[in-house]
Amino acid sequence: MHWRKTPTGLHASGRELFAMGKKDMKLYWGSGSQPCFRVMIALHEKGFGGIDMKQIIFSENGHKCDEIMVKNHRGQVPTFNDGDKIVNESMAICLYLEKAYPNEGTKLLPDDPAKFAKVIQTAIEAQENLNMKLLINCVYIAWTTSAADKEGEEYKSRMKAGLEGAKKELEIWEGKLKKSAGEFICGETFTLADVVLFVFVATAVRFGNNLANLPTLRTYYDTLSNRDSIKASWPPHWKDGDLEQSKQVLRDM
Numbered sequence: 001m002h003w004r005k006t007p008t009g010l011h012a013s014g015r016e017l018f019a020m021g022k023k024d025m026k027l028y029w030g031s032g033s034q035p036c037f038r039v040m041i042a043l044h045e046k047g048f049g050g051i052d053m054k055q056i057i058f059s060e061n062g063h064k065c066d067e068i069m070v071k072n073h074r075g076q077v078p079t080f081n082d083g084d085k086i087v088n089e090s091m092a093i094c095l096y097l098e099k100a101y102p103n104e105g106t107k108l109l110p111d112d113p114a115k116f117a118k119v120i121q122t123a124i125e126a127q128e129n130l131n132m133k134l135l136i137n138c139v140y141i142a143w144t145t146s147a148a149d150k151e152g153e154e155y156k157s158r159m160k161a162g163l164e165g166a167k168k169e170l171e172i173w174e175g176k177l178k179k180s181a182g183e184f185i186c187g188e189t190f191t192l193a194d195v196v197l198f199v200f201v202a203t204a205v206r207f208g209n210n211l212a213n214l215p216t217l218r219t220y221y222d223t224l225s226n227r228d229s230i231k232a233s234w235p236p237h238w239k240d241g242d243l244e245q246s247k248q249v250l251r252d253m
C-alpha cells in the first residue's frame, strides 16, 4: 500500500485505495430476503461478488446478533459496511455502490439526467407498488394469519382483494416491459430498475405464480435468471425445491 502525506493526513493512492475499499466491505444477509437478494445482485454487478458476505439464519435470530446491532439498530438485513462507512437499507446500499464506484462493473444508473430520472423513477415505482401489492397485501397477510382465521370470511375477502391488486400490478409491469426499447425494463442496458423489478418477479414465481398470462415478464424472468449476478445471488433455500402448495399464495391470481 502506498501512502501519501498531505496537509489533511495520510492518504492511500488510487488503485490501492480501491482495493482497500473492496477488501473492507462486509454484507450480512439472509436467504429469501428480497432486500438482501437486491443488494447481492448489485454487488455482483459492480464486481464485488467476492467480498465478505455473512449469512445469518432468521430462525436463530441471527439478524439480532451484536455484530449487526452495532451497525444497524433495527437488527435487520441487509446490513453493509464499506470500511468504516456503514450503509443500511437495500436501496441506499445500491445507490451508495453506484456513487462510490461509478466506473466499476455495470453502470446501474445512467449519467444522463433524463435517463437517470427514468431509471430511478422505475426502481422506486417497482419498490413502492410491488412491495405493497405482492408482499404486504398477499404474502404477509397469509404468513400472519392462523390456519383457523384463514377459514373466515374476513381473510378470504382480504386475500381476494389482495390477489386482484397483485394481478393488476403485474399486468402493469407486463405492459411497461412490452413498451421498453430493449430486453430490460428501461431499454437496452441492465440498470438498478432491473435489480429491483427482477427480485419482485422472482418472488411472484417463488410464491406460485408461473406468469402464464404475462409472456413478456416470463421471458424477462427466464432470461435474467441466467444472468451471472442473479445466479450468484439466488437465495440458497429456493434451490431446494418449490414451496409447498399451501404456501404458494400468489398461485391462483
Ligand SMILES: N[C@@H](CCC(=O)N[C@@H](CS)C(=O)NCC(=O)O)C(=O)O
Pocket (backbone or CB within 6 Å): 030, 032, 033, 034, 035, 036, 063, 074, 075, 076, 077, 078, 088, 089, 090, 091
Ligand atoms: N427497508 C429495509 C428492509 C429490511 C428488512 O425488513 N429486512 C428483513 C428481512 S427481509 C429483516 O431483517 N427482518 C427482521 C426484523 O425486522 O427484525 C431494506 O430495504 O433493506
